Amino acid sequence: MENFFDDLSKQAAQAVSRRDALKVTGRGIFGLLLASTPVAKLWGGMLAASDDDDVGTSTCGGVQKTIQLGFPDPNEYPSREEYVHAIARSVGAARKAKLITEDCSECIVDQFANGVPIFQQQSCGPIVIPTQSCGQIGALPQQIQVQTAVVLALGAAPSAWSDLQQFELWILLAEEILGCMCHGTGPQPLPAQSATLSMQSSALAISTGSTSSSITVGVDYCGKGNSLEHPWLTLPVAACLNEACFQHDNCYSEHCISGACIWTDQTAQICDNPSWAPPAICQSPCVTQLAVTDPQFTSTTAVCAAVACFIGGPVCPQGIPECDVLNASCAARHKLFSLRPKCKQPAPNCPSCNGQSPCGSVEGQSCCTNQICCPPGQTCANGSCQCGPGQIYCGTTCCSLGQKCSNGSCILCDPSVGDIPCGTTCCPSGQRCSNGSCVPCGGPLCGKTCCAAGAICCGTTCCAPGAICCGTTCCASGQTCQNGTCTTTVCPPGEAACGSGCCNPATVACCPTSSGGFACAPPSWVCCPSPSTYCPPNELCCPDGCCGGFGFFPGVPNPDTHGFTCCHVGLLSIQGPCYPPGWHCCPGTPPNGICPLGQTCCPGGCCPPPTTTCGPPGGPNCV
8 A cells, every 4th residue: 555655655754745646537426335333343353355366356456456546657666676565565455454365466466566567457357336335235344444445545546635536536446445335325314313413513512612513414524525515525424423524624714724734734733633523533432333234334434544544543553464554654644745835834713613614715814804604504615605405594594304484493394293394384284285385185195296086106106096006107907017117918938028028038138228118138138237228248338338349459458348447427438438457538638538547638638647737727738
């Protein structure tokens, strides 16, 4: 894991900056996460790595990609031996954490040791963007595995907490290593939970010296900004840690901390190390006593590992081989970032908002002049004070779903008497909500539709009495429900029903379509996760279609899709919705819409290191 961090160790005494980590394009969807148990329990219950050869697995491929992104240039090291040694220690941390086996480790390290350029290296495993949460994969990742994946990924994205694209890269790499989605699992607090959350917030506010706390219910604060600004760039974590991230964000705003100086010596005493800050809260029972099966285990563990690394460690107990590598790396990172001249100056101190969200401040000594304090319950997002998701403005406060605004105050609807929330009012039993108004309902309520007497509700559709509900569709008289579709088709022997038709032979895959039906795939083809998409067995299923059959490509030894990676949703290279090993998607970049790993995408072409920006800003040239 010494990729970026070994370099930091060597340069900490004299350097103040380093090449920016490779930037990646936006990620459309992040997924679900988990939660954590005490350290002592977790160390004894680590997942055992398989004794089988794991070369060819997505986890091995994820570790390889992370190493390639973190070690793009051997010239940054005094000798090739030191370069390879740094790589070996980094890969060794993943092996000792039982994320990969010795076979995978050798596949990755040997290619660097033999001097194979990254863009020519053979894939040690496919790069697969996870589609399931860590709680859905059956084998839950343990604390040391999450910590190792997080710190390894920070090697390729060292400024994840201050840079949008690096945060995206950090999440993506950690998820690929873990093989499951580490985002979005935590349920948003419901209105009924607001009282409990408010008490937790008040207790934490007292410890910070604030007179009150005004966290916005339903907003996540741990990550880049908050979920009102960047819904997919924050992590849902334990409530006490989310509150700590809220207070931490407020502290940075009240001291006008620039993105380059977060988590440095400049911020250590004022925002990072107090007892109310995230690193301290990560050691409190509300975090350490989370069960490994808790929906927020993985996300909480990931955030705690990241903030522990940002303050210089330790990330995990000292004396454990893999932890020693991670802790030393994080200490070097913190030291180097703190050496930036800008971060050696005292931070300004604006008037406190007393637990409310500061808004309108900008970097520099004059930022206090522009700062305002958001009303209680509102959060600063994109320069303005906003209510939480699903809430409405009511005077100077915010009403949640299930409440109505009455004379500038929020009043709860009463479900015990059959109240139904409807805009800024509550519909009593026997009425339905229509365009924000309550109207009579003479039958069963089906979504927002009132069904006739005797009808049944099928999804959001009212079915006639006696009809068959098939998925979300009502079948007509004489129809049956097959594979979620209403049909009158009876298939001959050797064929299988598929929607309204039959597949011949019966072994042909029946794939869902974007219209909600089903269709037969060609023989031997497979269904893809994207509706209406099926691909030949030797091609790669991607969100935007099949990827394969490119023939010769520079640096790619085989014409098939082994080692290819799907581009992010909506982004296509000239080859289609994926790219070969050693490259990454760069839509619009000539000549092929892709660039080698370690090079920056610019409108005029790929920029090799040390060039990392396009100029003039947004321009086509490498500067």
